[in-house]
Amino acid sequence: ELQLVESGGGLVQPGGSLRLSCVASGFTFSSYAMSWVRQAPGKGLELVSAINVGDSTTYYADSVKGRFTISRDDAKNTLYLQLNSLKTEDTAMYYCAKPRDGGWLHSAYLSTLRNYDTNSWGQGTQVTVSS
Numbered sequence: 001e002l003q004l005v006e007s008g009g010g011l012v013q014p015g016g017s018l019r020l021s022c023v024a025s026g027f028t029f030s031s032y033a034m035s036w037v038r039q040a041p042g043k044g045l046e047l048v049s050a051i052n053v054g055d056s057t058t059y060y061a062d063s064v065k066g067r068f069t070i071s072r073d074d075a076k077n078t079l080y081l082q083l084n085s086l087k088t089e090d091t092a093m094y095y096c097a098k099p100r101d102g103g104w105l106h107s108a109y110l111s112t113l114r115n116y117d118t119n120s121w122g123q124g125t126q127v128t129v130s131s
Contacts, residue, residue, distance in 0.1 A: 014086060037121070038093065047111045050110035051072050053102075
């Protein structure tokens with residue numbers, strides 16, 4: 001059974017940093033691109049970042065480019081998201097998500113939320129940025 005377990009969220013002041021982790025099980029982690037998705041209070045889902053298999057090419061939403069860094073450790077079946085220079089508008093529940101298709105995927109595919117099944121998400125970790 002697929003499982004994605006996020007951790008690392010918390011309360012941080014503007015300008016601060018956090019590192020989110022997502023431990024995966026129940027599928028061959030190294031064969032799938034992986035993504036981080038967030039949902040702010042009262043807003044829709046936003047694909048924040050994604051990382052491919054093989055060459056580990058990355059994708060970032062414009063809203064986080066230059067501040068967030070995605071990475072993966074296939075030996076540990078773990079996905080990471082380093083959040084720096086946090087802003088109040090980064091406050092959201094952050095989810096890791098596995099796309100439906102395996103292998104290397106174009107950023108246009110990875111940035112399309114309908115390509116992620118609802119049973120391929122974690123339970124989320126809350127990030128709150130506030131002074």
